[in-house]
Amino acid sequence: MPIFFYIPWIHVSGCNMKAKSAWVAIWFLAGLHLLVLFAGFFAPYSYDTQDRYQPFAPPARIHFIDANGKFHWRPFIYRSVSDIENSTEYKEEQSTMFPLRFVTHGDRYSLLGLTDSSIHLFGVDEPARIYLFGADGFGRDQLSRTLYGGRVSLFAGLLAALLSATTGLELGGIAGLYGKAVDEVIMRLAEIFIAVPWFYLLLAIRAFLRLQIEPVTAFMLVVGVIGLVGWGRPARLVRGVVLSARERNFVLAARGFGASNTYVLRRHILPSALGVVFTQIALLVPLFILAEVVLSFLGLGIGEPVPSWGNMLSYAQQHLLLTSRWWMLLPGLVLVPVFLAYHQLLDSLHLRLQ
Numbered sequence: 001m002p003i004f005f006y007i008p009w010i011h012v013s014g015c016n017m018k019a020k021s022a023w024v025a026i027w028f029l030a031g032l033h034l035l036v037l038f039a040g041f042f043a044p045y046s047y048d049t050q051d052r053y054q055p056f057a058p059p060a061r062i063h064f065i066d067a068n069g070k071f072h073w074r075p076f077i078y079r080s081v082s083d084i085e086n087s088t089e090y091k092e093e094q095s096t097m098f099p100l101r102f103v104t105h106g107d108r109y110s111l112l113g114l115t116d117s118s119i120h121l122f123g124v125d126e127p128a129r130i131y132l133f134g135a136d137g138f139g140r141d142q143l144s145r146t147l148y149g150g151r152v153s154l155f156a157g158l159l160a161a162l163l164s165a166t167t168g169l170e171l172g173g174i175a176g177l178y179g180k181a182v183d184e185v186i187m188r189l190a191e192i193f194i195a196v197p198w199f200y201l202l203l204a205i206r207a208f209l210r211l212q213i214e215p216v217t218a219f220m221l222v223v224g225v226i227g228l229v230g231w232g233r234p235a236r237l238v239r240g241v242v243l244s245a246r247e248r249n250f251v252l253a254a255r256g257f258g259a260s261n262t263y264v265l266r267r268h269i270l271p272s273a274l275g276v277v278f279t280q281i282a283l284l285v286p287l288f289i290l291a292e293v294v295l296s297f298l299g300l301g302i303g304e305p306v307p308s309w310g311n312m313l314s315y316a317q318q319h320l321l322l323t324s325r326w327w328m329l330l331p332g333l334v335l336v337p338v339f340l341a342y343h344q345l346l347d348s349l350h351l352r353l354q
Contacts, residue, residue, distance in 0.1 A: 022348035025341040032338065033158075036150030040109030043144035044123045044130055048305045049107055051129055051139035054080065056325050058090055059134045067094040074099045079128040098128040134327035136315065146331050149307035152296075154338070156223050156308075157289030161281045163227030164288075168234025169270065169277050175235065176242025177265050186235065193232035201229055202295065215306040222301050226288050234280040241273040275349070282346040286339045293335065309335065 035042055051057075060077045076099040078092035106120040124130045133142035175186040205225055213221070242265075245251060251268050259267075295301035296310025304311060309331040315321050321328050 019348065021344050025344040025348075028337070028341045029345070032150070033154060036147055036154055037112070039144070039147035039151060040111060040117065041119065042121050043141070043147045044106060044120055044132075045141045045144045046107040046109060047140070047145045047148040047307050049140060049144070051135070053082075054090075054129065054131075054135055054139040055137050056321075056328075057129075057131050057135040057139065059327055060131050061092070062100070063097075066097060072097075072099075076100060077124060077128060077130055080131075096128075098124040098130075100124060100130070133330050134325070136312075136328065142312075142327060142330060145307040145312060146309070146334060149309045149312055149331060150334070152219060152302050152306070152308035153289055153292050153310065156219060156226070156292040157285045157287075159223045160227035160230070160288040160291075161284040163223065164230035164284055165234050165277050165281045167228065167231035168236075168280065169238050169273065171231065172235035172238030173242050173265050173270050173273065176239040177246060177261060177269065183239070187239065190232035190235045193229055194236075196229075199291065199294070202226065202291065203298075203300065207300075212303065215302055218302050222292055222295060226291050230284055230288070234277065234284075237276045237280065238270075238273045241276055242269050245269045245272045275352070279346065279349045282342055282349055286342045289335070289338065 040046075057080050060080065062075045062077060064073075064075055065071050066076075076097045078094050079096065079098060080090040081093045082090060100122055101124065102122050104120055104123045105118045106123045108116055108118045111117050122130070129135075129141070131141055131143070133146060136142060136145070171186050171190070175183040202225055246264075246269060251264055254264050254268055292301055292308065293310035293313070296303075296308045297313050297316075299311070299314070301310055302308040312331040313329070315325070315328040316332070
């Protein structure tokens with residue numbers, strides 16, 4: 001992840017709590033991205049595996065003590081079955097225990113697109129199913145779908161922020177170095193993109209496209225549109241850094257030795273703007289994650305059956321589920337620590353640049 005390039009700039013000392021908090025945020029985000037990247041291993045099921053006999057099954061309870069009061073060293077669960085009197089309610093069938101099995105075989109998945117595997121971190125024997133985050137209306141495991149959905153939401157925000165920051169770095173660098181007409185054109189374009197309500201622009205662009213498109217195409221579309229409408233502010237900040245840097249003695253010396261504008265920009269000026277770029281990335285990633293979530297929530301982003309945190313939250317549009325199926329909101333709660341981590345990282349970067 002691009003934030004790793006900034007790690008050497010953060011010095012941790014015994015009394016520097018801000019730096020320590022930044023490291024906590026970095027390791028949390030790194031661990032979360034690795035978790036969703038290897039979702040096939042950490043998730044007990046595939047994101048599209050269904051059990052139509054267990055719609056909206058509640059989160060499973062992990063037991064160490066059985067119904068007879070006997071303690072077991074290996075954790076286990078009881079199978080959840082529908083209540084005879086009310087099919088929407090579940091109870092534990094305590095006649096049979098199903099121990100948790102670790103590093104076990106289950107649904108097949110692709111490991112980083114390189115090879116196939118069926119090994120999962122944990123699972124239980126059939127016919128029981130372990131729903132740590134409960135199940136949705138199709139009997140699909142919410143934990144598995146949350147992990148797979150993180151691939152879409154987290155990396156859509158990250159890639160879109162990289163696209164915006166890279167575009168802003170290049171255009172802001174060119175505007176600041178060449179000035180005059182080039183600067184005027186680029187900055188007027190940047191002001192247009194900053195002034196236009198980008199969320200409504202996204203809705204307008206998406207409305208012109210077909211409703212049903214391939215998940216990969218939808219993902220690249222969301223990343224491209226979100227990333228390309230957010231380059232204005234990074235470009236203005238980079239331009240200000242370049243205007244200051246191009247008058248420094250080492251830049252003037254490089255020009256005196258015959259260095260080209262491209263060489264001066266790439267070798268001497270843009271490296272001084274990297275601090276601003278990394279700060280903008282930390283600021284834009286949570287905004288773009290939220291943009292993807294909202295688009296998918298409204299049915300304009302990634303569509304079923306491929307999960308994203310946005311389309312998983314579409315159940316929240318039903319009031320009955322909000323009151324009786326609270327676990328359907330868990331994908332939204334995952335966003336809270338992610339945003340807090342990026343906020344802490346951004347705060348630390350701001351302190352470093354002051």
